Amino acid sequence: MSRLKYNHKRSNYLLMFVLLAFSLLFAAGAARATGEAALENPQTAEVTAAAAAPAEPDIEAPAELKIDYNGSPEQIKTLCEHVLKARALASKDLEETEARALVMDSLAQLPIEKLTLAQVYVHAVALGEKRFDMSHNYFNPKRSNVLIAGILLLSFIGYFTYHARQGKDMFIRKIAGLSAIDEAVGRATEMGKPVLFVPGIYDMDDIQTIAGVSILGHVAKKTAEYETNLLVPCTRSLVMSTSQEVVREAYLKAGRIDSFKAENIRYLTDDQFGYVAGVDGIMMREKPAANFYLGVFFAESLILAETGHHVGAIQIAGTAMVHQIPFFVAACDYTLIGEELFAASAYLTREPMQLGTLKGQDVGKFLIIIVIVLGIVLETCGITFFSNWFITH
Amino acid sequence: MPLFALGFNFRPVFEAGGGVSTEGIGIWIAAILTLGIYSFLYKDNFFYKFSEYLFVGVSAGYTLVLTFHKYLKPSLIEPLQEYSRDFYHIITGASVPIVNPWMLSWQTHLVGNQFGSQFSFIFWFAVKVFLFYIFPAILGLMMISRVFPNAAWLSRFPLATIVGYGSGIMIVTTLHASVLEQIKASFVSFAPLFHMKGVDWSIIAQSANDFLLVLGLCCAIIYFYFSAEHKGVILGPASNFGIWVLMITFGASFGYTVMARISLLIGRFQFLLGDWMQLVK
């Protein structure tokens, strides 16, 4: 019965499920705390009670609605428009059909004789507030499309990651920018000049920075092997301390921990242009032979890349910031465009799990193309439910 | 300054009625620093180094001030000060106005001596203070523990928290704001082409543009395909066309941005020529 034995390799999954349960508990606790806050505070309780009593008068009908209702479709249409724009319903993000249902229902509930549009409006808005009150729900049905799309994409990625664990070999096409890393570090070694790595200007909570830092590990491994100086100026403390850890690890693995210099991985300033001024200065004085710009970049992209080119460095850039890629393409020798930056980790480590996620991404792309073609066909045939499903709230 | 000889009328440092004008000095300092940074374009030199180091220092100081006043003070220090002061006043029974309404309710409970709900209140109050202030402060202190090499591993907890926050937010917001929105925007309709009466060139042109857009989009997506060589009947030409579309995109974005960049330069020269040299009105 060895198959029933507890698999210790899976213990982190178990841990995660325990934590998932804990996180739900935590959420419930926080909800309780908020609820208690309103209950336990006598002052607030009084205030809310006073505000709750006259519920309807605070809905104010627009001036142009103070006319008699005559049942014409135009009037119902204007009513719907106004209900959609009502301040009380603004956060609820209603759709046209829902607004129409509100208006029709309030017409049915109100006595028809001597009705003004304003009365219908007030009633419909009050009805809407009650009907679409989701303050006790834990799931927002308007976002179910995000949930379904997310589950779909993540299941693809998860499936291929799982498959990759079985040891299936996976092909990955050549990415020029990543293949050039070794060459660039090698050249710097030959010339006896340092290597400069810029991990972008965002903090560790951005995925691009993390992708950049994981490439830094690879670069550091190379510089450790070749005994070349590696300079990493950072804009964020967290990025600095993470980079120090990553580089130290790489030097440790290469058995060259004595040539690791923590002071080469330094913090300059959180300010975007102050940082650029500092890095430009470092470039002019240290004259690196290989520059890496991997992470999040804004306007500084071109300032860095042009200065780097001026000092004669081989430059490899990578970012997913759509507006900065053109500048890197123009001024750098190799550029990782958008997704290629995220593929780097898999490409460099060749770990089966990482390659699996790449395969999952590719299937996702294929799916996107199919969905677009399908959507165009349906749209051309005049069927709108498919494209409506993609509307985000 | 040889420029004085040419009849340039610089911004005076001294006021007309005597005395030093702060604005005048400020403008002179700003102008010198501006020229110092521009001198980098010629070559690295004393003025640039001075401006650069000063800039790094001042902006690091500014970051610290900003972080302290905008983040640390309102979200940690001030609430904790209020809580601890109110707590102290209630315990000692001082007749001082209580800042936080939470504490106020505690006071009423103490006076009313309703034991059951008092316990529940204290419990949830402690949970809230812990979750909102103490726990993140502990995480922050764990970050600082990096200073001691033996305890440096503690900094993994705050790092993991931040990375987890970023990853979680990234999954949902990109799905929400990028994937679904962009797919929706690509659903162009060719219906007008089929309902066209006679030959209407504007509709044909519109449809042709739409077709080109979708074709370019799909081919450019195919360029990013990783798990297959870009060869063969479909993948080869498609990824090639995708590269062309990307290249045109890059060229056009480059050309488009030039205007905004030059506006910045104009702004600086207006300062130099106008505010400082008083040449442009």
Added chain:
Amino acid sequence: MALFNGFLIVFFIVLFAALIFVGQTLRTSQFLRRKLPLAFCFFMGVIIIFQFFIPPENPLYKEIEDLSTKWIQIISSFALVIGLISLVTMNFNKISRKYEDWQYAVVLLLGFFVTTFYGLRDGFEGKEFDFIFNYMYVPMQSTMFSILAFFVASAAFRAFRARSREATLLLTAAVIVMLGRVELGSVLWSYIPFIGNYFDVSDLAQWINKVFTTAGQRAILLGASLGYIAASFKILLGIERSYFGSEE
């Protein structure tokens, strides 16, 4: 007031000392070193994803948003200290060991300490801080930003050469859009024989923008989004943990 500040300071110092003690004692625990941080990461990510699907009317939505942003703010404020310590010690070393350019390190530290002193003392309204901000920080910032205009020119001169088919497309698109952005370009365009009379260059630039730029940027965005999602997924599940550095 001073009493409570003192109480808080003592509290935090005791807390910090306790943390260091715990950290040194438990430093060999593999569970604490490796598994628990990953679990933290997963926990935080799940909370944020969960929050996204709660209706905004539910008070919990606001509560979790508030809580998570506060956490991030507080952690990154503390983290800043590490960076500043690194900056200050490095420059002190530079001065004390008389490294090359040590004089400028004095300028840096002076700028840092003076700004910090006035900023912490008076807040944003202080006269001295205002002076530093308006006549040093802002001008240097916008000057650094405006240097871009020069680099746009030199990059265009160097990179926009018809070396290959791709480079030709790049440069043609750039030139057409640049022509289309200013009136003078349209005027010059109208002198080109044959083409010049049929359509305006600004229309051509707009067409490129509407068709190709939209397609290209959308493709990059969609691809990058998939990359984001996959990378976040890897990070949350602990498949990608190179950012933790050493595994020992």
Added chain:
Amino acid sequence: MKAFFTIINNLDRRIIFLAMVVAVIWPLVTPLALPVQITPNTQSSYDVIEKLNPGDRIILSFDYDPASSPELQPMAKAVMTHCYRKDVKMIAVALWPQGPMMAKKAFESLAGEAEFSGKKYGVDFVNLGVQPSYVAVVKGMGDSIPGVFPTDFFGSKTTDFAIMKGIKNYRDVAAIFSLTTGSAGIGTYVTIANAQYKTTVTGGCTAISSLEYYPYLQSKQLSGLVEGLKGASEYERLVKKPGLATAGMDVQAVVHMMLIFFILLANLSQAIAGKQK
């Protein structure tokens, strides 16, 4: 010849930088007034003021701060010049806290010019300052302008000024011209002053936010819109007084042309002198 192109091919980038500096300074110091096509939006905005009679009064709303002043300050000066020449009186108000400072600067810089030395504060121009909560301000002015602004920016009583004689609310002013950045401004005036009081509303805005106001232009609630620096340069052209906006647009044109010239030159020299190393 080939030698010359080899030099061009490997041109020192500092020469390009120098050319940039010249291309920026030259039009700034002496505006060239290069051709500018007047767009219909600017023209109709100009026409609103052009059609006024001497002695009419307009509200000029300064709804921006120093960050947007490169685009909107030249626009403000051009509009004020136009009003001065037509002898239209201006009541300056502001919905943004720093707006009155911008109004003061614009008034002072025009007062320094010989052409307008006869114009007096309180007779041809008044700066009423700013009041908080912009929606309430715009609504309140429909009821009573001196009620919302009891004193001017410098603290004098509003009703004492000659320009304010007989002014009660929107019905007594000929038009509203709002210089807008962000949410307060044109949108507020259109939805309140135009929709409820039928006052003509026109204005100018930064280039980025101009798309926001196109629906109002289509529904004719907004009569004309001066868009960004380009719109400002068109307005300067219309009042025949080239200033900073014209200079700025000249710089843009010159630099764009220069860049294209450099790109063509680089390609030519590469074709003749061979590949750059």
